[in-house]
Amino acid sequence: LAHNGYIYIKIKKGMYGLKQAAILAHQQLITTLAPFGYHPIPNTNFWRHETRPTIFCLCVDDFGVKYFSKEDADHLFSALAHHYQYTVDWEGTHFCGYNFDWHYEDGFVDLSMPSSIPNILQRFSHSFTKPQYSPHECFPVKYGTNTRQLATQEDTSPPLTPKETTYVQSLIGSLLYHARALDASLLPALNSIGAQQNKPTQKVKEKCKRLLDYVATYPNPILRFYASDMILTSESDAAYLVLPKARSRAAGFFYLHNQPTSTPHPTLNGAILVECTTLRHVVSSAAEAEAGALYHNARVALPLKQLLEQIRHPQPPISITTDNSTAHHFVYDNIHQKRSKSWDMRFYWLRDRVNQKQFVIKWAPGKTNLADYFTKHHPIKH
Secondary structure: OOOOOOOOOOOOOOOOOOOHHHHHHHHHHHHHHHOOOOOOOOOOOEEOOOOOOEEEEEEEEEEEEEOOOHHHHHHHHHOOOOOOOOOOOOOOOEEEEEEEEOOOOOOEEEEEOOHHHHHHHEEEOOOOOOOOOOOOOOOOOOOOOOOOOOOOOOOOOOOOOOOHHHHHHHHHHHHHHHHHHEEEEEHHHHHHHHHHOOOOOOHHHHHHHHHHHHHHHHOOOOOEOOOOOOOEEEEEEEEEEEEEEEEEEEEEEEEEEOOOOOOOOOOOOOOEEEEEEEEEOOOOHHHHHHHHHHHHHHHHHHHHHHHHHHHHOOOOOOOEEEEEEHHOOOOOOOOOOOEEEOHHHHHHHHHHHHHHHOEEEEEEHHOOOOOHHHOOOOOOOO
16 A cells, blocks of 8 residues: 555556457357348358358458448448447458458459568567578488488487477467468478477577578568469378378368369469378378378368358369379279278278269379478479
């Protein structure tokens, strides 16, 4: 108690609100907008109107709205105005940390995050000394008569201190958001580092330094999306035994293109999602790794297809391309297994879904596979 009659309290830690705040705000928004015909799409952040073509994505308190007339937009604003104050950016230049540069006349939009990398470099006090053109170290294949596939040597460098471990884990989390949102070229390096983040070593710290040098060299990447018919397409790939403890890596490149009838061969578009993950099971061959990647990417593609259909973009069977002929033939029952018992669940799930017309599995050579980069540590040429 101070001499002036007031009580002063020093707060050392605090919280922004109740843990129930998000669900309470969501339920209030449902109650507010339901009389006007707006309802959330289950299991997504998207909302749509019962009769109007208006669709919007809600992220915390930011609305990204797709509307077809000013009357439709004003209808949504008047519904929100009953309980909320809001501001409107008619140009649609900012949303969820993205900067949008619209080119309607040319049919594309560029997405960027100019402040993301500078903020990360400042947060981790990174001193940038020289350009780095690759996010990870690459070991070129040496061809010759005595060449053998050798196991990865165990990392015997000294372990990091608890403070340094926290540094590595914080860095992975910061860069992973940037990689998932904008610059997928970081994902293979982050996957390798993340596999050792619970017990990082000095070598892992050196990999983090290289990764920071790379993003400092390219601080403002741009992701471009072209207008299309919004048909979901995926390319799948796997790398066999490229991670410690005999693990393999799976990757998937998901993008949108035109109807197959109008464009038989999909044109490259910006990725709406890039998967780069470690297969949970130790696989016994490269073909089994490719099957595991197909299985993983097919499961990821299903909710994407359902979301696109919910926002009024009808989808044909999802096209997934693989560069492994054995996995491709197994799915279509052109090869019969004898010893591949561990493949059963993944192969038969894929075969069943292909028979249900949910997927079309295609084969194409590896040099055209868009997911190939995200499974290996490729050299960068300049």
